[in-house]
Amino acid sequence: MPDAYEKFLQDLRRRKGLDLTGYKRPQMERRINSLMRSLKVEGYDTYLDLMEKEIQHWLKFLDTLTINVSEFYRNPNQWELLESKIIPELITKTPFLKLWSAGCSTGEEPYSLAMLMINRFHKVSFTLTASDIDDEVINKAKAGVYNDKAVANLPKQFLSLNFTQQGTNFVISEDVKRRVKYVKRNLLRDPFDRSYDLILCRNVVIYFTEESKAELYRKFHDALRIGGILFTGSTEQIFQPREIGFNLASSFFYRREG
Secondary structure (H helix, E strand, O other): OOOHHHHHHHHHHHHHOOOOOOEOHHHHHHHHHHHHHHHOOOOHHHHHHHHHHOHHHHHHHHHHHOOOOOOOOOOHHHHHHHHHHHHHHHHOOOOEEEEEEEOOOOOHHHHHHHHHHHHHOOOOEEEEEEEEOOHHHHHHHHHOEEEOOOOOOOOHHHHHHHEEEEOOEEEEOHHHHOOEEEEEOOOOOOOOOOOEEEEEEOOOHHHEOHHHHHHHHHHHHHHEEEEEEEEEOOOOOOOOHHHOOEEEEEOOEEEEOO
């Protein structure tokens, strides 16, 4: 018989269509309970009723559960490797790159990739899809407005060429915006498109269960073309990647084998 938290997850999926069973319980339960205490709500049923009645509580719930901390060129050394080695290797195989930023949060990652392609590989054609489970962060990404902390790691040339400063904020150019297609996607439940050359999924799976991680990496493997690259976060190394069908192209870069 399910306990109160497990029943809440079942009801959440049935009534709101959100499936949290693939996430690590301790972190999720702690966040949900903390949010309920801040609202002085007692009981999961009462909280679920509140979220159904008042949209702002549902949006706050989604925002609390998703880790929307991001910045441009996060871990700059890895982006330098992407520019100097990974993308040059990819474009020797094809003149057209199909790119995906999975779990894109507020847009810093896909826009970083778009600027890299536009400013360093301007002769290469590409499509770039960015996905997230959270409508609110997708809307923020589409707006393209960022503070000075978010752009601190950007190459200075990228900042000057692709942003307009408005007070203390930086607004990304329409030329960069139009190169990114945003979609809502649940990585654990939704099917993926195929034949990607490069998938970025960084600092997304750290709260997933080990089973969910393994399943997701298999889905990424199948979504890549042979020779395509999965770019992971600095805390998300894949142990024994060959068991999934990857080989290590470089630290945090995994190539799909034939």
